[in-house]
Amino acid sequence: MTVRIGVIGTGMIGRDHTRRIQQVLSGARVVALSDYDPAAARAVQAGLVPEAQVFERSEDLVASDQVDAVLVCSTGATHEPYVLAAIAAGKPVFCEKPLATTAAGADRIVRAEVDFGKRLVQVGFMRRYDAGYRMLKQVVDTEIGAPLMVHAAHRNQSVPESYATPMAIHDTLIHEIDVLRWLLDDDYVSAQVVFPRRTRHSHAGLADPQLVLLETKKGVRIDVEIFVNCRYGYDIQCQIVGEEGLANLPEPMAITLRKDARLQNALLVDWKERFIDSYDVELADFIAAAARGTAVGPSSWDGYVAAITSDACVEAQESGKIVPISLPKRPALYDQG
Ligand SMILES: NC(=O)c1ccc[n+]([C@@H]2O[C@H](COP(=O)([O-])OP(=O)(O)OC[C@H]3O[C@@H](n4cnc5c(N)ncnc54)[C@H](O)[C@@H]3O)[C@@H](O)[C@H]2O)c1
Numbered sequence: 054m055t056v057r058i059g060v061i062g063t064g065m066i067g068r069d070h071t072r073r074i075q076q077v078l079s080g081a082r083v084v085a086l087s088d089y090d091p092a093a094a095r096a097v098q099a100g101l102v103p104e105a106q107v108f109e110r111s112e113d114l115v116a117s118d119q120v121d122a123v124l125v126c127s128t129g130a131t132h133e134p135y136v137l138a139a140i141a142a143g144k145p146v147f148c149e150k151p152l153a154t155t156a157a158g159a160d161r162i163v164r165a166e167v168d169f170g171k172r173l174v175q176v177g178f179m180r181r182y183d184a185g186y187r188m189l190k191q192v193v194d195t196e197i198g199a200p201l202m203v204h205a206a207h208r209n210q211s212v213p214e215s216y217a218t219p220m221a222i223h224d225t226l227i228h229e230i231d232v233l234r235w236l237l238d239d240d241y242v243s244a245q246v247v248f249p250r251r252t253r254h255s256h257a258g259l260a261d262p263q264l265v266l267l268e269t270k271k272g273v274r275i276d277v278e279i280f281v282n283c284r285y286g287y288d289i290q291c292q293i294v295g296e297e298g299l300a301n302l303p304e305p306m307a308i309t310l311r312k313d314a315r316l317q318n319a320l321l322v323d324w325k326e327r328f329i330d331s332y333d334v335e336l337a338d339f340i341a342a343a344a345r346g347t348a349v350g351p352s353s354w355d356g357y358v359a360a361i362t363s364d365a366c367v368e369a370q371e372s373g374k375i376v377p378i379s380l381p382k383r384p385a386l387y388d389q390g
Pocket residue numbers: 061062063064065066067087088089090093111126127128129131149150151177178179224
């Protein structure tokens with residue numbers, strides 16, 4: 054079966070996922086596109102998929118009987134109604150992170166999916182599909198004994214003026230929030246955010262860098278540095294310290310160059326390159342499950358837990374206090390991970 058996909062939101066990642074489905078992956082094709090700005094949808098149609106239909110209203114794309122499954126790639130704050138509409142239509146839906154910008158919104162999605170009685174939602178937490186993180190998980194599960202501490206860093210070269218202090222959590226830390234609880238098989242119990250000296254390369258609305266301190270149920274202490282104007286490149290670090298050893302996330306493959314009396318390894322600068330393979334694998338997973346009328350991988354529950362945790366981190370940014378995190382009981386629908 055070829056899964057007929059409708060893509061909502063044809064900005065940077067919507068375009069890239071459309072390219073992926075059309076040119077890299079098998080088992081699906083994009084048949085419909087929509088965007089708040091119809092010119093953006095038409096540009097993707099013209100450049101990548103001339104045969105696709107452009108819908109003025111994204112709600113009509115979800116309802117169309119030509120569309121079997123939906124990709125939600127619009128701005129984060131708009132995800133919730135589209136995911137709810139896809140669930141109501143019984144269609145598998147891949148939703149880019151965040152699932153919703155508030156825990157209340159993510160909760161509504163979890164409830165709708167539980168009421169539907171079958172998994173339909175995959176959240177775009179692509180790091181779980183990254184070969185490096187998968188190797189790290191294998192080692193954490195088998196080699197280093199009980200994890201005790203995690204030191205992580207998420208550095209972007211620069212961000213636009215529109216990127217404000219809470220986005221360090223909702224837009225950036227959200228990846229660590231998800232991937233660390235997956236790596237550790239644990240949940241968070243508290244969050245704190247402290248602010249080091251501010252870089253002169255930041256702008257008025259952004260405190261940069263930030264240090265996020267998380268504690269888990271099992272007592273693991275985590276520090277994550279978020280530094281989004283680090284200047285030198287795109288750099289993702291993760292070190293897990295266990296009672297029998299220590300494991301580091303592998304660096305991206307790069308040529309070691311000896312030249313001009315220097316030993317050099319090039320660094321990436323663009324986030325799109327860092328996890329490029331994992332985007333392919335996550336969407337292949339989505340397509341295979343969608344062909345069976347369901348969804349696998351990071352779930353609405355994972356999106357909900359991430360939203361609860363990021364709400365706590367934003368509160369911690371504002372209050373300067375340690376903010377407790379408590380989770381409701383996980384519905385049985387999500388017991389399979
Ligand atoms: N997984 C990742 O690594 C990753 C990377 C980048 C972006 N993202 C996520 O993907 C989403 C999109 O990010 P982007 O970088 O492509 O942003 P973008 O600004 O390039 O594109 C967003 C598009 O959504 C459209 N849009 C806005 N409101 C809409 C609405 N109500 N209905 C339909 N379309 C609407 C905009 O017109 C725009 O074309 C965000 O949620 C972002 O967090 C994830």
